Amino acid sequence: MPRRRGKFIPPPSELSRVLEHLNTGPRLALNGLRRISLTLAARNDHMGARHFVKEELPRIRWANPLLDIEVNKVQKKREDVLKPEALLEFQDGTKSTIDMSNKWSTTIAKELMDLAGGDPWKAYKAATLAAGQPLLPGEEKERLASLAKSRKTNSASKNQPQSQQGTNEELEAKVREMLNAPDRPKTGARAMLP
Structure with missing residues (x-):
């Protein structure tokens, strides 16, 4: 039955949004990996892990359906010291550990792919870096946060040289250019300042 004019067209279904997220490039296929075991706090800590x-592990599962993945979420008290880590076990019996403390989820995914991504990941990484594009979706936020953090620490120091202020502005312009975000006009109190 054809659609009538003026009818409401429903938004994409939840399933189509999930499939879009799972199929977002690049495909996170891991070569020679038998098992991943993650240990992290269940709540209130280890945000990047x-x-x-939540974001990258479903995409890894989608690309590697036979991979054994174990996630251990530990109930942690304030006084407990727990280090989030990923233990990787390869087909040849070797093991490797990724420290996930104080890292963004995209950084953890890049480290995992560097260890077990193989030649397809290396080719994708070289092509993407040559084009100046982010490797994974969401990496732009990581770059902006590191830029904001560096600006905050630089503005905290009172004896900041003028040349360093210029480099911060250049870095901010590069990040804006990378994101293709146009400069926002100044509004409110910012419009009054030079």
């Missing part, structure tokens, strides 16, 4: 489990 928890975001990795």
